[in-house]
Amino acid sequence: MDVELKPLNDTEWPQSVAALREGFAGRLNVYRTMAHHPALLAAWAPLREHVVRQRAMSDQQSEAVILRTGYHMQSSYEWAHHVSRGRAVGMSEERIASLAGPLEGMAPEDRILARAVDELVEDARLLASTRRDVIRLIGPEGMFDLMATVGFYSVLGFIANSLDVPLDDDVAAELQSRPAP
Known part of the structure; x- marks a missing residue:
């Protein structure tokens, strides 16, 4: 059934x-x-x-983490929504696009955040060097919030991907007039 x-x-x-x-x-x-x-x-x-x-991260830091998580989840729903949110908090198209690419193509702060997301998704842990970099950037509470954000948006990605959740009309309209990078 x-x-x-x-x-x-x-x-x-x-x-x-x-x-x-x-x-x-x-x-x-x-x-x-x-x-x-x-x-x-x-x-x-x-x-x-x-x-x-x-959370203990700025809006842009949070969106960088969510976009990288959406990229890993291969969730077009999460990616589209957070392209829109990233734009709304002042992220450039280039910065948003870089979060779906190699670490070397990112700004230093995004590289640290994306590396942390990559390690959590791929290995279910942060390496000691990444943990130190993340704590220097966003503090210990920020590190815990980063991990919670990855888990939270992974679950939403599971739901969106498994149940083919349709893109919300306002985000679809935005991306129709201004496609995602």
Whole structure:
């Protein structure tokens, strides 16, 4: 039996997480898809608040980590959304594009962040030298937030990729008029 789990519309939305529909969860198809599991979505909300809003990285550092994670996840959904977010926080097209390429083609700060993402995704650990560089750049709390961000967006990539979550209309329209690098 093939089960299709599409993003839930407002009339299908579970009552147990009704308050989340008016916030972050109702705005994105990945969360409208996660709403098929209301308990997970409810548990997800506090972690999302920290990873997205309360983290120890700057907006651009966070977007660099998310873009590199999306690249590794081969998640067109996450990549597209964070091209849009990266642009919104002032990242250049060249910088965004570099995050899908070799470390040597990146600015020094992005190279440190991307190397950390690469090690976490490929080896499930940070090498001591990378850990030192990350802590020098963003501090110990930033290092933990970087790891949490990679894990958080990997899960979203799993959902988006496994369930073919459609790109949200506003991001699709933006990329139609201004394609991703």
